[in-house]
Amino acid sequence: MTVIVRPQTPIPHDATVDLGRQPLPARRYMTRHEYAASYGADPKDLAAVAAFGRSHGLHVLEKSSPRRSVVLAGRADRMSAAFGTSLERYHSPRGSYRGRVGALHVPRELKSVIQAVLGLDDRPQAHVTHHPLPHDRLAAAKDRSFTPRRFAELYEFPGHFDGAGQRIAVIELGGGFRRAELRGYFDQLGIPMPKITAVSVDGERNRPGIEHGADGETRLDLEVIGAVVPRAELLVYFAPRTDRGFVDALTTAVFDPREPSVISISWGDAEPNWTQQARDAFDDALHAAAALGITVCAASGDSGWTDGISGRRAHVDYPASSPYVLACGGTRLELRRNGAIKEVVWNDHDGNATGGGVSAVYDVPPWQQAVNVPRSVNRGGRRGRGVPDVAGNADPETGYLIGDGTSTHPFGGTSAVAPLWAGLIARLNQRLGGRSGFINPLLYESVDPLSVFNDVPTGGNGRYRARRRAWDACTGHGSPRGAALVEALTR
Numbered sequence: 001m002t003v004i005v006r007p008q009t010p011i012p013h014d015a016t017v018d019l020g021r022q023p024l025p026a027r028r029y030m031t032r033h034e035y036a037a038s039y040g041a042d043p044k045d046l047a048a049v050a051a052f053g054r055s056h057g058l059h060v061l062e063k064s065s066p067r068r069s070v071v072l073a074g075r076a077d078r079m080s081a082a083f084g085t086s087l088e089r090y091h092s093p094r095g096s097y098r099g100r101v102g103a104l105h106v107p108r109e110l111k112s113v114i115q116a117v118l119g120l121d122d123r124p125q126a127h128v129t130h131h132p133l134p135h136d137r138l139a140a141a142k143d144r145s146f147t148p149r150r151f152a153e154l155y156e157f158p159g160h161f162d163g164a165g166q167r168i169a170v171i172e173l174g175g176g177f178r179r180a181e182l183r184g185y186f187d188q189l190g191i192p193m194p195k196i197t198a199v200s201v202d203g204e205r206n207r208p209g210i211e212h213g214a215d216g217e218t219r220l221d222l223e224v225i226g227a228v229v230p231r232a233e234l235l236v237y238f239a240p241r242t243d244r245g246f247v248d249a250l251t252t253a254v255f256d257p258r259e260p261s262v263i264s265i266s267w268g269d270a271e272p273n274w275t276q277q278a279r280d281a282f283d284d285a286l287h288a289a290a291a292l293g294i295t296v297c298a299a300s301g302d303s304g305w306t307d308g309i310s311g312r313r314a315h316v317d318y319p320a321s322s323p324y325v326l327a328c329g330g331t332r333l334e335l336r337r338n339g340a341i342k343e344v345v346w347n348d349h350d351g352n353a354t355g356g357g358v359s360a361v362y363d364v365p366p367w368q369q370a371v372n373v374p375r376s377v378n379r380g381g382r383r384g385r386g387v388p389d390v391a392g393n394a395d396p397e398t399g400y401l402i403g404d405g406t407s408t409h410p411f412g413g414t415s416a417v418a419p420l421w422a423g424l425i426a427r428l429n430q431r432l433g434g435r436s437g438f439i440n441p442l443l444y445e446s447v448d449p450l451s452v453f454n455d456v457p458t459g460g461n462g463r464y465r466a467r468r469r470a471w472d473a474c475t476g477h478g479s480p481r482g483a484a485l486v487e488a489l490t491r
Contacts, residue, residue, distance in 0.1 A: 001071070001072050001073070001079065001117065001118060001119030001120055001244065002069050002070070002071050002072075002116075002117075002118045002119055002202075002244050002247065002248055003049050003053075003069065003070045003071075003072060003114055003116070003117055003118075004068055004069055004114070004115045004116035004117075004118065004247075004277075004281045004284075005041045005042075005045045005046060005049055005068050005069070005070065005113050005114060005115060006041070006045065006068070006112065006113055006114075006115055007039045007040065007041065007068060007284075008038065008039065008040060008041065008042050009038060009039055010039070011039050011287050011288070011291055013287075016287060016290050016291060016324075016438065017365075017366055017367065017441060019290070019291070019437075019438065020290065020367065020437075020438040020439065020440060020441035020442065021367070021441045021442070021445065021446070023442075023446075023491070024432055024434070024436050024437075024439075024442070024489050024490060025432065025434075025490065025491075027293070027434075027435075027437065029291065029292055029293030029435060029437060030291050030292055031292075032066060032255055032257070032259070032292065035066060035288060035291060035292060036065050036066040039288070039291075040065035040066045040067075040068060041064075041065045041068040041069075042065075043065060045113045046063045046064075046065065046070055047063075048109070048110060048113060049070045049110065049113065049114065050063060050070055052082070052106075052107065052110060053070065053072040053074075053082065056074070056078050056081060056082035057074060057075075057078045058072045058073065058074035058078055058079070058082060059072065059073045059074055060072060061073050064251075064255070066255045067251040067252075067254075067255055067285075068115075068284070069248075069251065076098075079120060083104045083105060083106065083117060083120065084103075084104065084105030085100045085101065085102055085103070085104055085105070085120065086100065086101040086102065087099070087100055087101075087120060088100075088101055090123070092123075094123065094124050095123075095124055097121070097122050097123035097124065098120070098121065098122045098123075099121045099123060100120050100121055104117050104120070115277065115280065115281065116247075116277035116278065116280060116281040117277070118242075118243050118244035118247055118248075118277070118278060118281065119242070119244040121242075121243070121275075122240070122242045122244070123242065124241045124242070125173075125241060125242050125243045125245070125246050125269055125273070125274070125278070126173055126241055126246060126267040126268055126269045127267070127268075127269065127308075128213050128214060128216070128217040128266070128267065128415065133396045133397070133399070133409070133410055133411075133412075137397070138409060138410065140397075141396060141397045141398070141399060141410040142401070142408075142409075142410060144334065144397060144398045145397075145398060145399045145400065145401050145410040146335075146398075146400070146401060147189060147227060147400070147401050147408075148223060148224040148227035148228055148400050148401075148402075148416075148420065148423075149189060149191070149227040149228065151333075151392070151393060151400065151420060152227070152228050152420075152423070152424075152482070154333070154335070154341050155392065155420075155424075155454075155479060155480050155481065155482050156480075156481050156482045156483050156484070157228065157423075157424055157427060157480075157482035157483065158427055158428075158431060158482055158483040158486045158487075159483075161229075161427040161430045161431055162229060162230055162231040162232075162430075163194070163228070163229025163230065163231045163232030163423070163426045163427065163430060164231040164232070164430060165231075165430065166229060166231075166232040166233070166261060166262070166426040166429055166430055167232065167233045167234075167235060167258055167259065167260040167261060167262075168225055168229070168232050168233070168234050168235070168260055168261075168262045168263075168264060168422055168423075168426055169235050169237060169253035169256070169260035169262065169263040169264070170218075170221050170222065170225065170234055170235065170236045170237065170263075170264050170419070170422075171237050171239070171246075171249050171250065171253065171263065171264070171265045171266075171267065172214070172217065172218050172221070172236055172237065172238050172239070172249075172267075173204075173214070173238075173239055173240065173241035173245060173246060173249070173267050174204070174207075174210070174211050174214035174238070174240075174241050175207070175208065175210070175211050175213070175214025175215040175216075175217060175218045175238075176198075176205075176206040176207045176208035176209070176210070176214075176215060176218060176238070177196070177198075177206060177208055177215070177218050177219060177222060177236070178208050178404075179193075179196070180405070181219075181404040181405050182196070182219070182222060182223065182226070182405075183405065184403075184404065184405015184406065185223055185402075185403045185404065185405050185408075186223075186226060186227070186230070187405065188403065188405065188408075189227060191227065191230045192230050192231070193226065193230070194222075194225070194226040194229070194230050194231065194232055194233065194234050195232075195233045195234065196222060196226075196233075196234045196236060197233065197234070197235050197236065198236050198238060199235055199236060199237045199238065199252065199253075199256075200238060201237050201238060201239035201240075201245065201248050201249045201252050202239055202240050202244065202245050202248050202249075203240070204238045204239050204240050204245065205238050206236070206238055207238075216402075216411070217266055217267075217415060218236070219402055219404075220266070220400065220402050220411050220413075220415060220416055220419070221264060221266055221415070221418075221419045222234060222236070222419075223400075223402050223403075224400060224402075224416055224419040224420055224423065225264065225419045225422055225423050225426075227423075228419075228420065228423030228424070228426075228427070229423045229426045229427060229430075232423075232426050233258075235253070235256065235258060235260055237249040237252055237253050239252075241267075243274070243275065243278035246267070246278075246282065247278060247281045247282050247285065250263070250265075250282060250285045250286070250289075251285045251288075254285050254288050254289045254292065254294060255288075260294065261293065261294055261295065261425075261426070261429050261435045261436075261437075262294065262295050262296075262297065262422045262425045262426055262429070263289065263294055263295070263296045263297070263422075264297050264418050264419045264421075264422035265296065265297065265298040265299065265319060265325075265418060266298075266299045266413075266414075266415030266416075266418050266419065267299075267415075268298060268299060268300075268301055268317040268318055268319060268320055269317065269318060270301075270307040270308060270309050270315040270316070270317060270318070271307075271315055271316060271317075271318045271321060271359065271360055271361050272309065272315060272360075273309075274318055279318060279361070282318075282319055282322070283322055283324065286319065286322050286324035286325060287324055289324065289438075290324050290437060290438035292437075293434075293435035293436075293437035293438075294435070294437060295326060295422075295425045295435075295436055295437055295438070295439060296319075296324065296325050296326065297325070297326045297328055297418045297419070297421045297422045297425065298317075298319050298320040298322075298325045298326070298327060298328065298418055299317070299320060299328055299355075299413070299414035299415045299417060299418040300316070300317055300320040300327050300328055300329045300330070300354060300355035300356055300387055300388040300414050301316070301317030301320065301354075301355025301414060302330070302352055302353070302354070302355065302394070302413045302414055302415070303351065303352070303353070303355065304347065304351070304352075304353035304354070304355065304461040304462040305353075305355075305356070305357055305377070305461050305462035305463040305464055306462070307355055307357075313378050314357045314358070314376060314377050314378050314463055314464075315357070315360070316355060316356065316357045316358065316359050316360075316387045317355045317387070318361075320355065320387055320388060321359040321361065321362060321385055321387050322362065323362055323365040323385055323440070324438065324440075326389050326390060326421060326425075326439065326440060327387045327388035327389045327390070327476065328388055328389070328390055328391065328392065328414055328417040328418045328420075328421050329346075329354045329355065329356050329387070329388035329390070329391040329394070329414060329417065329474060329475045329476055330345075330346035330353075330354035330355075330391060330392070330393070330394025330395065330412075330413070330414045330417055330475070331343040331344065331345060331346050331354070331391050331392065331393055331394060331395070331456050331475055331478075331479055332344050332345070332346045332347075332393065332394075332395035332397070332398055332459075333393035333395070333398050333479075334398060341454065343393070343454060343456045343475075343478075343479060344456060344458045344459040344466070345456060345458070345459025345460055345461060345465075345466050345474040345475055346393075346394045346395045346412075346459075346461075347459055347460065347461055347462070348395065348397070353461040353462060354388075354391070354394060354414060354461050354474055354475065355387065355388070355414060355461070356387050356388055356461050356464055356472075356473045356474045356475070356476075357376065357377070357386075357387060357461075357463070357464050357473050358373065358374065358375065358376040358377075358382065358383070358384045358385070358386060358387070358473060359384040359385035359386075359387065360376070360378070360382065360384060361384070361385075362384055362385035363383070363384060363385065364383055364384060364385060364386070365385055365440070366441075367440055367441035367444045367445055368385065368386055368444055370444070370445070371386070371444060371470070371471040372470070372471075373385075373386035373471075373473070374386075374464065374473055377463045377464070386471070386473050386476075387473065387476075388414075388474075388475065388476040389440060389443060389476040389477065390421060390443070390453070390475075390476045390477055390478070390479070390480065391417065391456060391474075391475035391476055391477075391478055391479050392416075392417040392420050392421065392479045392480070393412070393416070393417070393479070394412050394413055394414045394416060394417050395412050396410050396411060396412030396413070397410070397412070398410075398412075399411050399412040399416070400412065400416050421480070424480060424482055424485075424486075425439075427482070427486065428485075428486045428489060428490070431486055431490055432489075432490050436489065439489065442489060443477060444471075446488075447485070447488045447489065448488075449471070449477045449478070450469060451481070451484055451488070452480070452481050452484045452485040452488050453477040453478035453479065453480060453481060453485070454478045454479045454480070454481060455468065455469055455478050456472075456474070456475040456478045456479065457469070459474065460474060461473075461474045
């Protein structure tokens with residue numbers, strides 16, 4: 001299990017917003033050493049938590065000041081005694097898992113020190129958001145689908161940039177890849193295979209063949225990014241599909257000494273399915289990423305306005321709903337005879353549609369105040385963080401041709417859009433000769449959206465609708481006009 005402790009000093013939110021408003025060429029980001037010295041954990045706090053664990057017969061496996069974490073291991077009965085809770089086995093439609101009964105308790109002297117205790121509960125925390133098509137619809141969809149490289153051309157990504165010198169982190173919660181299959185795919189595209197390094201987190205590793213859906217997610221992420229920036233290095237963090245695994249994968253990537261400048265996340269879950277402590281820990285890591293100049297792209301979900309929760313309440317997906325994330329929604333793209341593209345909100349009307357809406361957790365951030373985020377369709381009409389920020393093609397009927405070196409099939413979902421944007425950000429960073437980092441405020445306040453995005457004027461995801469020539473809670477600002485966007489951000 002992972003115990004998250006308080007920072008020596010919290011990062012000021014206003015300072016992060018101010019940093020996000022600065023022009024990219026003028027920015028200076030903290031180094032990881034500077035961050036750890038100012039905002040990491042106090043070594044005395046780490047030592048106190050470690051001593052508490054040992055007093056209950058638990059083993060201390062790791063302590064990290066930058067990640068503000070202590071990793072403890074031991075028998076379930078000792079864990080229960082240490083934190084004053086009972087652990088049980090549960091069975092649900094989401095699978096069997098270990099869960100706790102009642103609240104967690106810590107000694108009075110550690111009450112202000114410990115902020116989260118992750119790992120006692122190992123229920124599945126996230127789900128894949130990619131969409132392969134059933135066999136009977138493949139042939140027709142193939143004729144309307146494109147390789148990721150072709151999507152980069154349709155979205156006018158800036159040429160002459162191949163990701164050289166860039167490192168991109170990819171979070172995977174299960175599954176794996178086979179290098180021979182990836183090499184065959186990139187050979188078919190006629191481009192070199194990027195350097196790919198698998199990173200084990202919390203004992204999880206690259207294990208292809210164990211779970212088909214997770215394998216498909218991993219392949220989609222790597223092939224989309226690799227096709228867009230073949231000279232980039234991809235660091236793939238494999239972690240268990242739990243709140244602890246998800247948080248630990250993110251903090252491992254953020255504080256990796258190899259210093260990735262972009263993080264792509266295609267996994268997520270509806271806001272109500274997260275505990276407060278897990279979401280707080282995740283947000284702290286996202287805030288750290290912003291301070292270090294790391295751009296985090298996350299899929300907004302593929303289940304429309306409900307985000308897959310039964311009932312008549314609207315929900316948005318997390319981590320896409322975090323203010324520190326570039327939330328990526330979905331469109332349906334069609335190529336006209338004259339070579340122009342036409343896009344509408346992705347919604348196939350059988351439950352699959354772009355996620356989007358209004359957060360029930362986060363207020364409208366300062367940089368989103370001027371775009372008239374609609375009130376939530378839920379009772380009370382709350383105003384909150386609007387999701388998504390940007391978009392790209394996500395409809396598997398007009399999808400991404402992904403393959404194993406012998407054949408290709410159309411894939412879709414907003415989990416294709418997050419890695420597509422991660423590739424664009426890597427090209428932006430290559431053009432900049434540095435890190436773009438937290439760019440949300442610039443996208444809302446400093447660029448002309450109609451000149452750097454393709455407006456998506458029609459369609460809806462169930463309860464939220466597109467708005468002509470304006471941000472909306474289905475596709476955000478729209479899909480990228482890549483070269484124009486890069487030029488506007490690097491002035």
